[in-house]
Amino acid sequence: MKASQARFIADAEAGSLLHIDLGALVSNWRFMRDRAGDAEASAVVKADAYGTGIETTVPALYRAGCRTFFVAHLSEAVRARTVAPEATIYVLNGLPPGTCEVYREFELRPVLGSLDEFEEWAAFCRAQGQKLKAAVHFDTGMHRLGLTVAQGLNLKNDSRLKDFEPALLMSHFASAEERDNPLNRRQIEAFSAIRQSLPGIPCSLANSSGILREEKPHFELVRPGYALYGGNPTPDQANPMRPVVSLQSRIIQLRTVEEGEGVGYNSRWTARGKRRLATLSIGYADGYPRSASSIGVSGEATTRGMAIVADRLCPFAGTVSMDLIIVDVTDVPENDVKRGDLVTLIGGELTIDEVGRRAGTIGYEILTSLGRRYARTHREAEF
Structure with a gap:
C-alpha cells in the first residue's frame, strides 16, 4: 500500500474511539418532525454533520424520510449530493462569487443573503434561460447574514424575482433557547410581515430550540441541527434528545x-x-x-x-x-x-x-x- 493511501484505523490501533449512534440520530429527527406539526422537518448537516460525518449521517436521515438538508459550504453540499442524489440541498453561507455554475451542475440551492448575491443569481438564471431555485435569507435580529427587513418588504416589486424561483424564505432565531427573551417575538413578527409581503413562498424560521417554543413558529419548514446530535434544545429543562x-x-x-x-x-x-x-x-x-x-x-x-x-x-x-x-x-x-x-x-x-x-x-x-x-x-x- 502506498503511504499516501488512506488506511482504516482499527480499534486496537487507535488512541481513542468515537461511537456514533445513527439510531439515536434518526430518533431525534423523528422527535423534531413530530413536533413540527404540518411543517416539513429538514436536517442541518453543516460542519461535517456536526462532526458525525456527512457520508454516514445524510444517508441515515434520508432513509428515515428527511428530504431537505442544509449545509454551510458549497463543498459540503457537493459531498451531500454524492450520497443523497434526490435530496434538496441548501447552502447557508450563500453564493460565493463565480460559483453559480457549480450550483446548477449539482442541482444545489444557494441561500441568498445580500442584494449582491440576489443580483448575481438572477443574472445567471437570465443568461441560462432557466429559473433555478434558491432561498432568500432575511435578517430579523441576528445582524449576521441576510437582507434587511426593509429590503425584504421591497422585494415584492423587484423584477428579478421573475428570473429565478424563490423556493424558500428564511430567517434565523438569535435566542430561541431563551424562553422569555423579547427578541424572539420581534423576530417572529418581522418575518411574518415579510411572509405576508411575498405570499405563496414556503417559509422557515425555527431551529432546534425554535421548534419547541410555545409559539410554534414552524411555518412550512423547520431546520433542526444541534438537537439531532444529542444537544439540549431546552437548556433550562431536561434534555428530550437521545445522545448520539x-x-x-x-x-x-x-x-x-x-x-x-x-x-x-x-x-x-x-x-x-x-x-x-x-x-x-x-x-x-x-x-x-x-x-x-x-x-x-x-x-x-x-x-x-x-x-x-x-x-x-x-x-x-x-x-x-x-x-x-x-x-x-x-x-x-x-x-x-x-x-x-x-x-x-x-x-x-x-x-x-x-x-x-x-x-x-x-x-x-x-x-x-x-x-x-x-x-x-x-x-x-x-x-
Whole structure:
C-alpha cells in the first residue's frame, strides 16, 4: 500500500474511539418532525454533520424520510449530493462569487443573503434561460447574514424575482433557547410581515430550540441541527434528545507522583500527597479543548475536564496537551484500572453539553471539533 493511501484505523490501533449512534440520530429527527406539526422537518448537516460525518449521517436521515438538508459550504453540499442524489440541498453561507455554475451542475440551492448575491443569481438564471431555485435569507435580529427587513418588504416589486424561483424564505432565531427573551417575538413578527409581503413562498424560521417554543413558529419548514446530535434544545429543562456521540480514550501509561510534584506543561497542576495518574492518548489535536485543563493543587484545582474511569468520575491533572491528557485516578481501586483500558470522555453523565460547560464553551464546539484520528464506529439505524 502506498503511504499516501488512506488506511482504516482499527480499534486496537487507535488512541481513542468515537461511537456514533445513527439510531439515536434518526430518533431525534423523528422527535423534531413530530413536533413540527404540518411543517416539513429538514436536517442541518453543516460542519461535517456536526462532526458525525456527512457520508454516514445524510444517508441515515434520508432513509428515515428527511428530504431537505442544509449545509454551510458549497463543498459540503457537493459531498451531500454524492450520497443523497434526490435530496434538496441548501447552502447557508450563500453564493460565493463565480460559483453559480457549480450550483446548477449539482442541482444545489444557494441561500441568498445580500442584494449582491440576489443580483448575481438572477443574472445567471437570465443568461441560462432557466429559473433555478434558491432561498432568500432575511435578517430579523441576528445582524449576521441576510437582507434587511426593509429590503425584504421591497422585494415584492423587484423584477428579478421573475428570473429565478424563490423556493424558500428564511430567517434565523438569535435566542430561541431563551424562553422569555423579547427578541424572539420581534423576530417572529418581522418575518411574518415579510411572509405576508411575498405570499405563496414556503417559509422557515425555527431551529432546534425554535421548534419547541410555545409559539410554534414552524411555518412550512423547520431546520433542526444541534438537537439531532444529542444537544439540549431546552437548556433550562431536561434534555428530550437521545445522545448520539460517545468518546473513549485509551490509557497508555499509569504512574505515581509524590507530594509536591508538578504535572504537565509548566507544572500547572501540583500533587497534594501521593497521586496515581493515567495518561490518555488524546489531546487538543483530536479536538478535545485545551480549555478543559485542570490548574492548581490536586483537591483544590480549578477542575474543568473529567473522565469516567471504572464508573468513577476522575479529574484531569494539568494542561491538555496536543496528543495527551493526564487524569488523576487515585480514587479508583488499583485493580480496576490498567494500561490499555478505555475511559469515557463523552458519554453517560459527561454529555456534550456538560463537557462544553466544563471547558468554558458550548456543546456545539465540542461536537464540531471531533478529530480525524479517532477510530469511528457506528450503530446503524433500524427502519
